[in-house]
Amino acid sequence: MLRSSQINAIPAFQSESESLAPLLMLQILHRLAFIQPQCWSIESSMRMQGIDL
Numbered sequence: 248m249l250r251s252s253q254i255n256a257i258p259a260f261q262s263e264s265e266s267l268a269p270l271l272m273l274q275i276l277h278r279l280a281f282i283q284p285q286c287w288s289i290e291s292s293m294r295m296q297g298i299d300l
Contacts, residue, residue: 279296
């Protein structure tokens with residue numbers, strides 16, 4: 248059973264998670280080489296990774 252302090256912490260956790268989500272996605276895209284120094288090339292990177300458009 249959750250205590251009231253735990254329940255009260257849920258919105259703060261959710262807010263923090265939402266603010267980190269874009270940074271995590273950017274890091275993942277960088278690791279998958281979606282972000283290239285010369286440009287942002289999602290379509291060609293998706294094809295290279297075998298992801299359907």
